Amino acid sequence: MFFQKVTIIKVRDFWDRRPCNIRHSNAKIGSKKYFDEVEKRKYFVEPHIPQFADFYRWKGKKVLEIGCGIGTDTINFARAGAFVTAVELSKKSLEIAKKRAKVFKFQSKIKFYLANAEELSTVVPVKPYDLIYSFGVIHHSPNPEKIINEIKKYCNVNTVVKVMIYYRYSWKVLWILFKYGKGAFWKLDRLIAENSEAATGSPVTYVFSKEEAIRLLNDFEIIDLKVDHIFPYIISDYIKYKYKIVWYFRILPKNIFRWLETNFGWHLLITAKLIG
Numbered sequence: 243m244f245f246q247k248v249t250i251i252k253v254r255d256f257w258d259r260r261p262c263n264i265r266h267s268n269a270k271i272g273s274k275k276y277f278d279e280v281e282k283r284k285y286f287v288e289p290h291i292p293q294f295a296d297f298y299r300w301k302g303k304k305v306l307e308i309g310c311g312i313g314t315d316t317i318n319f320a321r322a323g324a325f326v327t328a329v330e331l332s333k334k335s336l337e338i339a340k341k342r343a344k345v346f347k348f349q350s351k352i353k354f355y356l357a358n359a360e361e362l363s364t365v366v367p368v369k370p371y372d373l374i375y376s377f378g379v380i381h382h383s384p385n386p387e388k389i390i391n392e393i394k395k396y397c398n399v400n401t402v403v404k405v406m407i408y409y410r411y412s413w414k415v416l417w418i419l420f421k422y423g424k425g426a427f428w429k430l431d432r433l434i435a436e437n438s439e440a441a442t443g444s445p446v447t448y449v450f451s452k453e454e455a456i457r458l459l460n461d462f463e464i465i466d467l468k469v470d471h472i473f474p475y476i477i478s479d480y481i482k483y484k485y486k487i488v489w490y491f492r493i494l495p496k497n498i499f500r501w502l503e504t505n506f507g508w509h510l511l512i513t514a515k516l517i518g
């Protein structure tokens with residue numbers, strides 16, 4: 243695969259430099275206000291996340307989250323009453339997630355581990371979980387299939403696995419190709435990685451077709467596979483915390499925009515179970 247030779251250190255350094263969603267609020271990082279604003283913005287822009295995670299379904303259950311970032315979903319699993327084990331590669335992100343658990347008094351509900359998920363079982367004790375959840379993470383690791391192999395070790399036949407990986411045949415890929423690549427499709431892998439995140443220059447970003455995703459999860463029964471999410475806002479306004487929709491999406495009827503999202507969205511949302 244294209245990014246196999248990229249070192250995990252490069253990946254870690256990228257996310258340490260700019261943890262995911264760290265600028266979702268300009269309040270003081272680590273304050274309650276900061277975390278509340280980060281969450282509000284995240285779920286406003288990506289309303290499919292709470293639907294997909296289905297936080298309250300996991301009350302009293304054991305949840306393993308891979309790549310927790312600064313802990314927005316992590317805290318919501320804990321808030322819903324789950325016992326969470328959260329793993330993250332970036333020390334900086336993990337520190338913020340830990341601070342969040344402290345601010346909301348969920349330290350006893352969340353265990354944090356600094357680890358490369360490609361080698362998860364060398365750090366996190368192997369035992370079965372009710373839910374293994376990973377949102378927007380596996381495609382940023384040089385060897386996604388290694389993470390899937392690790393995930394298997396934490397599954398029994400009842401474990402639900404929910405992962406979001408980026409979708410190849412998406413509006414976003416087309417937008418990157420023309421906005422940044424001027425149509426240079428032969429450079430597409432590199433262009434996608436460069437421009438997939440809020441900070442430019444992600445060292446690894448794979449995209450998957452539905453068939454490739456199914457192949458990656460070869461040993462799993464796919465319970466559900468959905469496509470969702472097109473970011474419709476003008477970026478120069480969005481970074482100033484204003485939400486103005488770009489003209490071509492503004493003139494589209496809502497149902498057509500929704501059709502586009504569910505067919506050509508950026509997020510491939512997969513729910514699966516290990517074949518027993």
Ligand SMILES: C[S@@+](CC[C@H](N)C(=O)[O-])C[C@H]1O[C@@H](n2cnc3c(N)ncnc32)[C@H](O)[C@@H]1O
Pocket residue numbers: 253254257261262263308309310311312313314315329330331332335357358359360376377378379382383
């Ligand atoms: C786009 S962010 C998503 C964070 C979080 N899941 C969220 O939705 O806010 C990707 C995260 O994956 C983490 N990550 C990438 N490769 C990883 C690996 N091999 N092991 C653990 N975490 C990894 C990064 O450090 C980063 O925090």
